[in-house]
Amino acid sequence: MIETTSQADISLEALRTGDHAEFARLVDAYSAPIYRLGLRMLGNEQDAEDVLQNTFLSALTHLSNFEGRSSVLTWLYRIAVNESLMVMRRGKSEVNVDDTESSDETIEDLSPSQFVDWGALPEDELLSAEGKQALDHAIQKLPENLRMVFLLRDIQELSIKDTAEALGLTESNVKVRLLRARLSLREQLSIYYGERINQEKTND
Amino acid sequence: MTESTHSNCKSLLGSLSDYVDGELGAELCREIEKHIAECDDCRIVVDTTRKTVDLVHASNHPQAGLPDEVRDRLFKRLNLADYLKPPAQ
Numbered sequence A: 001m002i003e004t005t006s007q008a009d010i011s012l013e014a015l016r017t018g019d020h021a022e023f024a025r026l027v028d029a030y031s032a033p034i035y036r037l038g039l040r041m042l043g044n045e046q047d048a049e050d051v052l053q054n055t056f057l058s059a060l061t062h063l064s065n066f067e068g069r070s071s072v073l074t075w076l077y078r079i080a081v082n083e084s085l086m087v088m089r090r091g092k093s094e095v096n097v098d099d100t101e102s103s104d105e106t107i108e109d110l111s112p113s114q115f116v117d118w119g120a121l122p123e124d125e126l127l128s129a130e131g132k133q134a135l136d137h138a139i140q141k142l143p144e145n146l147r148m149v150f151l152l153r154d155i156q157e158l159s160i161k162d163t164a165e166a167l168g169l170t171e172s173n174v175k176v177r178l179l180r181a182r183l184s185l186r187e188q189l190s191i192y193y194g195e196r197i198n199q200e201k202t203n204d
Numbered sequence B: 001m002t003e004s005t006h007s008n009c010k011s012l013l014g015s016l017s018d019y020v021d022g023e024l025g026a027e028l029c030r031e032i033e034k035h036i037a038e039c040d041d042c043r044i045v046v047d048t049t050r051k052t053v054d055l056v057h058a059s060n061h062p063q064a065g066l067p068d069e070v071r072d073r074l075f076k077r078l079n080l081a082d083y084l085k086p087p088a089q
C-alpha cells in the first residue's frame, strides 16, 4: 500500500513541461482517493480501476488546460466524476440521472417521517459490521445526483466550495443536495436502528 | 408543543446541515437550540442527523491505500513503469 503524500509539493510547472517523475509523484499522491471515489461510485473494483486509469490518462492529456484556479486534487476529482458517469452510463440504454433534477433546488418535500431516537445507542452497536453494512447499503441507494455530492463532501471530505467546483454546481445547489442526501440516509438508518431497538425490547 | 413552535420545524431543516457541520452563525444556533428544547421531534432529527454524519466519518477511517497491483497496472498504462519503484519515504 502506498500512503497518500501531502499535496503541497507537486510542481505544476514541472508537470506542464512533461516531467515524468513529477507526474509519477502526482499519481502516487492522489491515486488512492480517486480509486476510493470510484469504488464508492461504481461499487466494484474493475470499474473503479477503469475510472482511475482514465482519470490520470485524461489528466496527462489535458494538463495544459489546467489553469490552477482549483487545487490539483479538485481538478482530478472533476475528471474522475465525469469518467465515473461515463462508466455508469455504459451499457445503459436509458440515462435516468436527471429524474430528480427538478426537485433538486427545494427542500419542500423533505419533512422527516422517522422519529426513532437511536442517537443514544452505544457506539459499538452503531459501528458494528452489520451497522456499517446498513450504512453502505443506504449510501448505494441514494439517487446518483445526491450520491455524487454526498461522496465528495462527506466521504472524500471536500469543502462545499471544492465539491461545487468538482461537480460544476453552485455552492447552494451542493448544500441542498447534501441536505437531501443526509436526510435520506437518516431516514433509512432510523428505520434500520428502529427495528433493532424494537427487537431488543421484545427480547427483554 | 405550541402552534408557533411547530411552524419553525420546517425552517430548521434548511439550517440543519450547516448546524451539524458547525458552520451556522451563533444567532441561528441559539434559535435552533431554543426550538429543539421545546420540540422533541426536531431534537431527534437534529441528534440523529448529526449521528448519521458522525457514523459516515467514523466508518470512513482509516482510509485504504491503493492496492499494489492496481498501482502497477496504473503506472504501466501511463507509460510510467520506470517510476514503479516505491517512492522514497
Ligand SMILES: [Zn+2]
Pocket: B005, B006, B008, B009, B035, B039, B040, B041, B042, B043
Ligand atoms: Zn420542531
